[in-house]
Each structure stands twice: as C-alpha cells, then as structure tokens.
Amino acid sequence: MRPQHLVVLPLLALAACSTTETKPPTANLTKEPFGKSKTGELVERYTLRNSKGMEVAILTYGGIVQAIRLPNGPGKTIDVVLGFDTLDGYLGEHPYFGALIGRYGNRIGNAKFTLNGKEYKLAANNNGHSLHGGLKGFDKVVWAPKEIPGEEPALELTYTSKDGEEGYPGDLTTTVRYTLTNANELKLEYNATTDKDTVLNLTNHTYFNLAGAGEGDILGHSIQILADRFTPVDKGLIPTGELKPVAGTPFDFTEPKPIGSRIMQDDPQMVNGKGYDHNYVLNSGGGALALAARVTGPNGVRTMEVLTTQPGVQFYSGNFLDGSNKGKGGHVYNQRYGFCLETQHFPDSPNKPDFPSVVLKPGEKYQSTTVYRFLQ
Secondary structure (H helix, E strand, O other), X not given: OOOOOOOEEEHHHHOOOOOOXXXXXXXXXXXXXXXXXXXXXXXXXXXXXXXXXXXXXXEOEOOOEEEEEEEOOOOOEEEOEOOOOOHHHHHOOOOOOOOEEOOEOOEEHHHEEEEOOEEEEOOOOEOOEEEOOOOOOHHHOEOEEEEEOOXXXXXXXXXXXXXXXXXXXXXXEEEEEEEEOOOOEEEEEEEXXXXXXXXXXXXXXXOEOOOOOOOOOOOOOEXXXXXXXXXXXXXXXXXXXXXXXXXXXXXXXXXXXXXXXOOOOOOHHHHHHOOOEEEEEXXXXXXXXXXXXXXXXXXXOOEEEEEEOOOEEEEEOOOOOOOOOEOHHHOEOOOOOOEEEEEEOOOOHHHOOOOOOOEEOOOEEEEEEEEXXXXX
C-alpha cells in the first residue's frame, strides 16, 4: 500500500453543501481597485479585519497575500510579510512573494512525468526542471473573487485551468478560501476538481519576517519543525527519493533553534540548497489538521504557528533573495530577509512512486487546509 495519499472526497458527498448568501461589504471586509494585469484584467485588493486589530490584504492577481498586519502597540500595526506596495512589483520579476502556487508547487524533475502510461512535458523553468507550475502558474493569473462577510470574514478565489495549460492534463477548477479568525489565524482552505486524471500540489509562497518586512534578516528567528525526517535533494534540488532522519544533522529542528545557528555548516545538503530549501516529512503524516511548525521572532516578540493537513512542509530560508527587489516602503529584500513554510505534498512526487500520491481523478475532490496562527 502506498503511503498517505492525496486527500480527496467523492463529489456526491459534497453536493448538498449550501452556498453563502452574498451580502453588502462590511467594515471587516472591504475591496479596492489595485491596477490591471498585463492583459488588462482588473485586479482588486480585499482587506479582511478581525476584532483583535489584525488585517490581511489579498490580491485577486495570483491569490497573493499582500500584507499581514498585526497589532504592535496602541494604534499601531506591523506588516510581517514581504511584498510590494503596488501591482507593478508583482507583475515584474520576483520570487513568488505571497502567491498561490499551482498546479504543482515545488519542483518536478526534468520537467516531465508519466501518468497512466502517457508522458507529459512541462516548462523547464528552473535549471532544466519545472518549478511552481511553469511559466504562467497560478501565481500569474487573475482569480474570480467571492466575498463572504461575517464576524470572521472570508474571501473565496476561483480559477479554472484548462486541459493542457502549462502541459498538465484536465480542466481543473480550484477554489481557495481565505478566512481571518478572531483567534488571529489566517486559514487557507484549498479545493479542486478535475475532468481528467491529473497531478496537483497546491501551496502558498508567503515570505515572513516577524520583525517586520524589510527589517533585517531572519537568522535570529527561532524555529521548530515537527518532523523527524526530510527529503534530501541533489544539486538541482530534486529529491533523491530517500527519507532521511534529521537527527545529527543541521536539519534537526525537533526542538526550537535559531535559523542561523547551523546554516553555514559544511553539510552537503546545506551546500545544495545554499541554506534551507528542503521538504520536511511531518510527523503528523497529513490528513488531520495538526501543528507543523512554530517560529518565534527576535527577542521572542511574536510567534507564528503553522498547522496543516498536508504531509510535508518546505522550509525555505530566503537564500536566493539578492537585493534586486525593492519592496514595501522602499525596503530592499536582501538574502535571508524572509522565510517560507510552504505546506505541501513532496517535491517530484509524480516521478517518485514511493512518495504520497498527488494524483487527482474525476469524481474526487481535492481538499487541504493550512492555518497561520499569530501569538503575541
């Protein structure tokens, strides 16, 4: 039996789900124009607010989490995610700041895979491999919004990827619901259906800095990852197929440790990733919502917890940030100015039969949930 499969539900079991009545915008859910895409489509920014003074701004372009503002003293907030003040920054070259990633988050080796005996070729947009859905992944399209007002406001974004788009089979309809709870949680619920067998790995690529976007590097942040194993990679950052114990390596974050405490060690895996850029095999195994990681900012000022139903999480320490992106407030994002915790199935799973399956079939429904919880 193959381990932990893609979480899918029969469509018939979900047919009775009720739809939410559309209501006028309220103070805790507002929208505003945010420019136009390269193809002239209107892009909007939605802002969710909760009773604790937390705000989350989301763009219909790429489903981007443009800002997460946390209370920071009387009448003040602090934005803890990297990004841009205007749409132009997101339309230019940038390392997926805040974006939804699909159809396949992370890498697929040699930009191809075989499904049901047929080989599918993808865009080789990362050193001969396919990364984050190809040349125009889910991060570069305009999603259709649906407002869900209430005490805990939510925004639903929907996009249909046509059969053959970026080389993937099947018409795939994806909906992502962002909910801001009064417990200072940003909850992302992913759902998808297909009309043809396909592969799918959805995630979010927000870069966090709990000291504030642009406020120095993240090496002093302390991180704990609830995983006893990780997936080693080759020089192209493609998993070798091994599930390696973290014990005795710089990848052991089973107890909290500063991100920078071992990042310069002469470990072959650290050299391959130029730091941390690896998938962790979560002890929870996926399926039920469980704690995956906990990060505390410098001087213990604030903590973020990540919970997920996914079997893996990619810990990326911002190694390829190089100062070429001038972000919010004119801040320059230098190397390791942000970290990512991308909940996911494992990289290159379509080519690794021993990894959890990422195949989605007609009549099934893909479902996963990730929660970012902020404690102060």
